[in-house]
Amino acid sequence: MKTGILRGSVLIAATFVLAACGQKEVSYQADVQPILKQYCLECHTEGGKGTEKSGLVMSNYESLMKGTRFGSIVKPGDSLSSVLIMLVEGRADPSLKMPHGKESIPKDKIEVLKKWVEQGAKNN
Numbered sequence: 001m002k003t004g005i006l007r008g009s010v011l012i013a014a015t016f017v018l019a020a021c022g023q024k025e026v027s028y029q030a031d032v033q034p035i036l037k038q039y040c041l042e043c044h045t046e047g048g049k050g051t052e053k054s055g056l057v058m059s060n061y062e063s064l065m066k067g068t069r070f071g072s073i074v075k076p077g078d079s080l081s082s083v084l085i086m087l088v089e090g091r092a093d094p095s096l097k098m099p100h101g102k103e104s105i106p107k108d109k110i111e112v113l114k115k116w117v118e119q120g121a122k123n124n
Contacts, residue, residue, distance in 0.1 A: 026116040027124050028061055035109045036064070039088075039099050050100065061123040076121040079114040088113065 026032065036044075036058050043050030044058040051057050055069035067073045073083040085091075087098040088105050099105070105113075116122075 023115075025124070026112055026119055028116065028122060029124065031112050032116050033061075035105065035112060039102070039105050039109075043100065065121070065123075074117060074121050077118060079117040082117050085110070085114055085117060 040050075040058045042048065044054075044056050045051060046057060046059070056067065056073065057063035065072070065074055067083075071083075073087075075082045079085045083092070087096055088110050090097045090104070097104075
């Protein structure tokens with residue numbers, strides 16, 4: 001009986017390890033920053049229209065994590081309530097959908113942003 005329980009425990013542990021190994025860690029530098037550069041930096045840099053309205057500068061990790069004059073936009077580990085994800089997915093008021101007045105960010109790139117936030121929004 002003990003052997004069966006031990007085998008079951010080992011099998012469960014191995015499944016969790018394999019699942020964790022199968023999920024690629026999203027890199028801020030390699031994965032997130034290029035998306036922000038392509039879709040956000042036109043307005044969210046020093047002197048940009050988006051920065052003037054919200055105070056949000058997205059040109060580096062520190063300023064992104066600082067957020068807007070209204071508060072943070074990234075809640076590490078929680079993509080559902082992170083304002084950044086809400087805005088790019090269009091879950092906030094339609095007048096606030098980002099990028100404002102431009103073509104939406106493709107779903108696969110939004111998924112990268114969501115994974116990064118879910119994985120802790122690290123500066124990696």
